[in-house]
Amino acid sequence: MNRKQLKTFYTGEFAKRFGIKKDTLFYYDKIGLFQPDGISENGYRYYNTQQLDTFWAIQSLRALNFPIKELKNYFSAPSSEKLAKLAEEQLLKVEDEIKKLQEFHWFLSKLTSIAEEIKNVTLGEVMIVELPEEHVIYSSPNPRSGGTTNEEWNSDYEIFLEQTGMKGPTFIGSVTSMEDILRGQFSRVDRLFIHTEMGSGDLKSAGLYAILYHKGAYESIADVYPFLLNEINNHGLRVSGNAYEEYMVNSLSTNNEADFVTKISLKVQ
Incomplete structure (x- = not known):
């Protein structure tokens, strides 16, 4: 696809969209995990809209402490089968995290209700x-x-x-x-x-x-x-x-x- 048909983002714009520092993008580029679509004539790196889903997936998996090495292995040769297996494995981790958050929410709610009860x-x-x-x-x-x-x-x-x-x-x-x-x-x-x-x-x-x-x-x-x-x-x-x-x-x-x-x-x- 011609680059003119895609919306592009310079490094700062792309980083802001995901609430991260530009250094994260520089680091991912350096290690070969996620690289810009290209470099403009004035020397600035840019990304395009087709890369948004990929980067969102990377950030989501990193939030679950998914190893960078395994991310590189997957994105070096992605496939539907590998994606389905990856999603299934991570879904179990997400469900476990949700359970932990629910338990923590209950704990904090209990502390709040006890404090209110004791006051009265x-x-x-x-x-x-x-x-x-x-x-x-x-x-x-x-x-x-x-x-x-x-x-x-x-x-x-x-x-x-x-x-x-x-x-x-x-x-x-x-x-x-x-x-x-x-x-x-x-x-x-x-x-x-x-x-x-x-x-x-x-x-x-x-x-x-x-x-x-x-x-x-x-x-x-x-x-x-x-x-x-x-x-x-x-x-x-x-x-x-x-x-x-x-x-x-x-x-x-x-x-x-x-x-x-x-x-x-x-x-x-």
Whole structure:
């Protein structure tokens, strides 16, 4: 095709179109990955519209850390078969990246909602609230009968992470069973749980819950249950289900354990 029939771009124009520096184009030319269509009479390199798709593909693949050597191998002798195989392989990587971004989005959204929730509560005050059902994932039940130590909780946490395939910081909480609460065993964790998307996991039942936001180190959580039970009794209610502990303010937010905040939600009727 005659060059006059194609729109052309000088190096700066082409680089601006893709939001890159001219040095990137110079480097790609130097290594033989992507070269200009030609050089004008005044010595300036230029590219044409037919090269836009090729360069967009190169930039997209580089964003996925696709090796330059493999890019050179492909573009030195492109074909429909090689392109289809390349697209299929990279699609899997893109889907994996999307999953990671979705998990990160959920994590940031959770941090934001927790910060907003904490701003609007009174610490140490028991509230009786009607809650909707929630989807959660539970760990395997705790086989131990005594109180749960920090070491045991951390071990169960790691196992739960492995079972669910979760990675990085997560918002895993603890369940204290109704049976343990009624017999005064407040330091035993019956199982761990984490909130999940609608339509998956188990159901945390809807209904009336006594909610208390407790400020203090993890070791102090068990000590607040007698106060919580007394307040429930003062409201003319009784325990009818498990307690769910959610660690709203933890080591992600503060280095001082005395400033930790735990949300306890205990099913009542």
